[in-house]
Amino acid sequence: MDVPVFWMYLLVMFGVTYLIRVFPFVIFRKKIENKYIRAFLAYIPYTVLGAMTFPEVFYATGSFTSAAVGVIAALGLAYRGKGLFTVAICASLAAFLISLI
Numbered sequence: 001m002d003v004p005v006f007w008m009y010l011l012v013m014f015g016v017t018y019l020i021r022v023f024p025f026v027i028f029r030k031k032i033e034n035k036y037i038r039a040f041l042a043y044i045p046y047t048v049l050g051a052m053t054f055p056e057v058f059y060a061t062g063s064f065t066s067a068a069v070g071v072i073a074a075l076g077l078a079y080r081g082k083g084l085f086t087v088a089i090c091a092s093l094a095a096f097l098i099s100l101i
Contacts, residue, residue: 061095070095 032038058067074091082090 061099063099066095066099069098 032041057071058064061067061070070091073094074087077087077090
């Protein structure tokens with residue numbers, strides 16, 4: 001890649017990233033009082049992260065069955081209020097044990 005083209009791409013990426021982060025501060029000068037909009041904005045990062053990672057969980061192992069068992073174990077433990085470390089270890093262990101069978 002040509003060096004001037006690289007710097008142009010880098011500047012464009014910087015500009016887009018900067019605008020995305022600064023744009024809400026420019027538009028909303030006052031504190032957002034609406035509880036529905038605040039809740040919506042608070043859950044956006046979790047929703048995007050879940051949408052990006054959840055489908056890939058089923059391709060993480062060589063078998064759909066072991067991945068599904070791991071997901072079911074993770075969802076069950078998370079529903080019961082277990083911590084992230086416990087959920088991750090138990091889901092990995094469940095997927096591993098099913099893959100051995």
